[in-house]
Structures are given as structure tokens and as C-alpha cells.
Amino acid sequence: MLGRWQLLPAYAGSVALVIGLWSVGVALILLAIALLITAPLPVIRGLLGKYSVGVVDFEAEVDGAKVIGRWLYPSQPHQSSALYVALPRAGLTAAFVGTATPPALRRFLPRWVLSHWNCVAIPAKRGAALAKSCESMPVVLFSHGLTGTREVSQSLGLTLAAAGALVVLVEHTDGSSTLARSLDGSSLPFDHSLYDLGKDPPTKEYVAARREQTERRAAELRRHLTLLRRIHGVAHSRAETQRSLVSTIGASPSSSSVRLDGIPAADTASLLTALGERLDLSRSVVAGHSFGGASALTFACEEEELPVGKPPIAVVALDPMVDWVPERVMARAGYGEHGSYGLQQPPLQRYEKTPPLAEVPLLLVWSEEWQRLGYFRQWSANLLERAGRVDPDSGSVSPTGKVSPAGRAQWLKRDRSHACVVVGSGHQALCDVALLLPGRLNALLKNSLGGARSSELASRVNAVVLGWLRNQGLLLEGGETASTWYRGESLPLTRLPGIMRHRSAGTDARY
Secondary structure, eight states: OTTOGGGHHHHHHHHHHHTTOHHHHHHHHHHHHHHHHHSOOOOOOOOOOSSEEEEEEEEEEETTEEEEEEEEEEESOOOTTOOEESSOSTTHHHHHHHHHSOHHHHTTSOTTTTGGGGGOEESOEETOOBOTTOOOEEEEEEEOOTTOOTTTTHHHHHHHHHTTOEEEEEEOOSSOSSEEEOTTSOEEEOOOGGGGGOBTTBOHHHHHHHHHHHHHHHHHHHHHHHHHHHHHHHHTOTTOOHHHHHHHHOSSTTSSOEEETTOOHHHHHHHHHHHHHHEEEEEEEEEEETHHHHHHHHHHTOGGGSOTTSOOOEEEEESOOGGGSOHHHHIIIIIOSTTOTTOSOSSOOOOSSOOGGGGSOEEEEEEHHHHTSHHHHHHHHHHHHHHTTBOTTTSSBOTTSOOOHHHHHHHHHHTOSEEEEETTBOGGGGSSHHHHSOHHHHHHTTSBOTTOOHHHHHHHHHHHHHHHHHHTTSOOOOOGGGGGGGSSSOOOGGGSTTEEEOEETTEEOOO
């Protein structure tokens, strides 16, 4: 608790009381109480599920490039007191103040103002044994937004891991992370140079640079999936032993490697073997928030990543920064001419073949803040309109946009693609940034609208993503909190508390 600067006046006040300065001591203690109330210790929790959650930070080399991040996974039951420090690397909070805070506030804020975040813990145990009853784990790759890190979407990650998924919280090394940290203590800071191209308003050069960066982030997601495929492949090879698992994937950071933070080599091999044996890569989901949402959509449009003869991956995009989706990807998503940015009105131009994204189940979750912007409403409606043209009977895009009555009934029953809005949410409420900040500050920064509490907004986001993945058959396990979602008919997402349908020009954008 010594990391909580809010307690420093209390320490000084205690000394003052000891030496007889009663009025000074009482005043300092009251000041500490006021600081604790205005800047309380954040709480990060997910929705309860069937499993406890294990956590481990990892680092690996894949095809000559480093990948880093955090795995959350279903684990054997452990005591509720087994907490893991959510932001364990020194320097992260200071970097966040210098990078992610609004420019108008940045020069007035000392770098230590968020140091109490280092005391935040999540209900997960480092290196916990994998849950024995979890025989098959879907995979969720999650891409953070601009200035984000592996820590900024842990609430959703905990929810999905408790429901039986391996969640990969990617930390991007392209300069878009506040501070990308390696296990040896080295780090890659945020790249401010792109702002020199003109950010407010964004110039063509700035947007082009971000789109190129989106391509690199999508390639990084691909390397994370490649790593899991290799772990899965080696674990299922009868000729390999636990020792060769580590050496084949790599045992040292200088070669193709996998390292787990704070886990001995023998336990690393055991955990990797257990994960590899139970990974179900045919149930893969790519997700992201903001810049990460654009990265997820870009990744999903790469045809080579759609498993041949297997169920396609699903995409979850939370407030995707569609401005930064590359034009090439726009065309491959079925938007027709380059430069339209997805804003043309339906009916959309025909695509010469089934666009990759049209065959992928898609969930778009918008904040109420961004949903009010016509740009995003039209883009979302167009994307779902294209997805809605795929006839489930034939698997191809209907040139007229029509499908058979039976096919459309099947489509609606599966709730295959969906867009919805989290009521009362600002953009940062779709990740953990709002959870980490005091409620009054969230209202000031418009992270929450209309007095909505950040914890309630996080629950709404977690509920709609969890419910939709269950509807797709991608998560099969449920706990007491969500037991009714895992039986019988599909969960009607827009009947969840605080969730409303996404609309564009008065038309329901759900297909």
C-alpha cells in the first residue's frame, strides 16, 4: 500500500500526532481521507463464470519477430485471495500520464498521479494449473487501442476466461502501446512521431500512416495465432516430450522462444503442454477496441487466415476506428470502390467473389458517444448489409441482396452478425480506462454519459460480448451469473440491461 500516494498525508499526520502536533496531524489525516475518496483504488472484475482464472505474462519470438502479451485462461479453483497485480511493471503509469492523458491536462499532471494503479489486483493466480474439466478451449485474440497496453481490457478478458476461453491480451510492438514491456525489463515507448504529420484535424498523411500501422498490427495478431498453432501442434505430437516442447518452440529469448514471467522452466513446459493439448483453434475469435477494432477487422479480411474446411473465426469490434482500416481491406470487405470509406449508401456495389468478411460472424459494439456520429452509423450499417447478403443455404453472396426464407430464418436464429450500443458509455468505457479512473473524472472526460457508473458499463460490455459468443457456439461454458444464457434459445442481446439496437437512418441495422 506504500505505492498509494494518497496515504502520504496520513503517514505524515501520524508522525505529527506522535510528536504532539495534534491539529496538524488531524488535518493531514483528513486530507488523506479526502484523497482516498476522490481517487479510490480501482477494482477490475469480470462476470463470474464456471472457472477460476489463471494468468501469465509471456514473451516469444515467431519468425524472427517478438510477440508479448498476457494469457488469461480457465484454471483449477484457487482462493479468492489469490490476486495478481494488474499493472506489475514499473514506469507504466508514468508513461500513461505522459502519453494517454488529454493534452490540456498533461502539463499540469505529475507523473506519479496514477502510481496507485500499481496496487490494483485482478482475481487471477499466476501460473495456476489449467482447469481439468475444461477439455477444449476457444481462443480470443484481443488487440488494444492507441496508447493502450495488455492491461486495459482485463475485465472482458477475465469474463471470457472464466467462461472457458484462452484470452490473449496482445501488447503491440509497433509503437502504438503506451509502453510495450519485455520480460527482461526493456521496453518500447509510444511513437509520438506520427502526430507530427497532423493529427487535429487529421491530414491525409496522418491517416495513411495509421492505416499502414493497422496492417502491421494485423500481422502481429497473425504471429500470436501462429505461436498458438505451434504450441498446439507440438503438444499433439506423440514424438515430443515436455522438454522438447520448450526447446522446439524455443527456450531462450535469443532464439525462437517462449518465456513465461515468474514461471520455472519445468512448470513452463507443463503449462504449455496443457494449453496446447486443449486449444481449439477452430473456435478462434479476434477482437479489439478502437485501433484494435480496426486491426481485428483487417486481420479477419486476410483470406489465408480463414481455416479451410473449419468454422470461420468470429470478429468482435468495440468502437472500431474505421478511419484507419486500410482501403485495400475496405474493398475486400465488399465495399466496392476505393476511397468510399464504407460510407456509400446501400445497395452496395457487387463484389467479384464472396468477400472474406461476409462469411465471418461479426459483432459491432458501439459506445453511445460514437454511435451518435453518422460516420460510424453508416459504416456499421453497410458492413452488416454486406454480411446480410450471404445466403446460409449456398454460402455465397446474393447479387440481389435476397436470401431464401428458410435461409434468412436460419440467419436470424443464429444471430450471426449484430450491432448494438452500450447505453451511457463513452469511447473509453468500452475498455478498462474508465474503470481505472474516478467516476467524477469519467463524467468530465465523457467516458460515461448521463451519470452511468463505469463498473455497470463494464458489465454491460462483458454481458453482450459473452452472450453473442455463446450464441455463435464459441463459448460453451457458463457460470451461475449467466446460467440462463447457456441453455435453450439464443440470448436476445438487445434485451440485456443497458443495451440498445444500433440504428442508421431509421433502419434497424441487425441482420
